[in-house]
Amino acid sequence: MIEGIDITHILIVSTCMFFIGVYGFLVRRNLITILMATELILNAVSINFVVLNKFLYPNVLQGYMFSVFIIAIAAAEAAVAIAIIINVYRRYRTINVENVHEMKY
């Protein structure tokens, strides 16, 4: 707990970060930058869990644990994503969405 800081302030920061990630996901045209946007989203959620746990329910570790697992899963996701992205690159010689066959969201 930080003296003098309301919990909603931190939640507003993480919510903004979440939606910045969503914006990036929608706007970006490069596979790696899209992946980076999803990392932002996951990071925002993980901040949420930590803050809620710290401020509201300090005697149970559930929120912290959730964050640890989110981080671990994000790592696995990034590893598989990058393996596939490199595969895409070897096929198309580019990782920009326009040049990758009819790949539209």
Added chain:
Amino acid sequence: MSFESLLLMRHELLLLLAIVLLLIAEIGTNDSQKSIISPLAIILFALHTIVGFLPLQEGSLFGGMFNTTNIVATMKNILNLGVLIILLQSWKWLNAPENKVKVSEFYIVLFSTLLGMFYMISAGDFLMFYIGLEIATIPLAALAAFNRQENKSAEAGIKLLLSSALSSGILLYGISMIYGTTGSIYFAEISQSITGFEPLQVMAMIFFFSGMAFKISLVPFHLWTADVYEGAPVAITSYLSVISKGAAAFIFMVILFTVFKIFTPVWQDMMTAIAILTMTIGNLFALRQNNLKRYLAFSSIAQAGFILLGIISGTATGMATVVYFILVYIFSNLSAFGVVSIISAYTGKDSISDLNGMYKTNPKLSLALTLALFSLAGIPPVAGFFGKFFLFTAAAEKDFYILVLIALLNTIVSLYYYLMPVKAMFINKSELPIAYFKTDKISQLGLAISIIGMVVIGFASPVYETILSFCFGI
């Protein structure tokens, strides 16, 4: 907790054992002995499926993180059957020379994703649910990118992975808010803490709903589906469209029924709108497809809309009809995909116009595909009719008449496009029909199991009765 109580996790432990044995087999064999891995995997999985049907106690483990009930065990058995059929059907494709080098990886990764689904559907808290969901999707993306020869395959993989990452982000944001407002991640505790319509909690549920809608590919969150289904190998497309979708729909329903039961009116309204959109758009787009995999992708979007009809009722009957429909849908869709995968493995063709005049050259396959499409459309003698009919009655019981009417209209539209391939096979003439080919025994077995299941389950009322006796409503 005693050692015996671990036996409640029998399905999971056996599958894990199969994965470990396959890993050992992969390490312990040299290149010339690799051909034993496929039969080994199928035999192990068949044993696992059979043992799964032994009666299982109900109970919960690890402080409520893992629950098993009769309906959950039934669902696991249904998924097992589906995966067994897919394994048999993909035999020919997997043993083609260009894929042979990664056979054992294919089985290990596929079984891991199934293990994730098992943990997901028997989760008692949001953490296990989330971990199970991710195990069920992340490695699956790599499977979708399995074909190195096909450009579209890698694209399908990355598209699946990125859209599922976005949807898990949205889902997790909802879960974090639920955790913040109730102070727990356990389903049982949360459902007790939610007492009224707190706006933040309703919003959290909407986030959760949207995240799940991505996974089950409901409109307007379906944009990834068609491209992924088209690009992925047929075995993985059928896995995504029946197994992943079935498991996700089941746990979605369970969570709505238990955790969010206070918000029933809210999610019923949302679901009515989404069900109508999903059925209509899925059908309208399916009309325009010529690629068979894309065509089946849109058909599976429309079918997901029908599944919502059972969930929306919120009753035990509704739950039973959903599980029964998933069972029927697994058999019918796998019959259709089985034929498509046989055709594409032997001839490399995968569009509807290629089917022209196929009845003359390959009558048995044509009949199988016709039966499967009849079942998907819901034409009486086959099981698909009963599946859809039960869903409609479940929704009508709770007075969702307008929704049922629109669903009926959609069924009529769907008749048209389900009969298109049938017309192509039986009536259209072609200069160059697909030449006669002889199918190998194992693919035949896979196809036969799914067709027999599709025909028999419609007439075996004990199946539905048993499922109904395990179900619960709000």
Added chain:
Amino acid sequence: MNVIFFYIIAAAILGFSILSVTSRKILRAATFLLFVLISTAALYFLLQVHFLAAVQLMVYAGGIAVLIIFSILLTSNVDFTFEKIDWKKQLFSGLLALGGAAITILTLLQFNFKALIQPQTVTPDIRSFGRAFLSYGDGGFVLPFEVITVLLLAAMVAAIMVAKKSKQ
């Protein structure tokens, strides 16, 4: 003092997040992402959850960000600048994100978060994390801890499978 620190960290998180999704040089975007992740770790330090801060630094900043930078170096030309994004798309996505953020924040502000009054009995140090990871009763996390190993194994096998070539 802590209040000032918090606002500095919050500004850093938001500023670098925006830069990392708008920067037109890919390597810069990745570097900004790295800064966001490090600022998040700083926030965890400020909240005195040292274990998570360490995990964040090691796995996220040290692992994922470096992995991303590696893959950029493997696949992209570093000097390459993205072309401008279509303004319609930008406007649409921006409005969607802004609208979503506004609705979410307004709903958040309506909720009355009540902090627990009771004294803190558990400190989030490594000892209690370790105990929670390995206990199997109520509130224990040994099952997810074990199950996630399956995910890591499957992800590893999957990544190998994607990269594997046939021998011809």
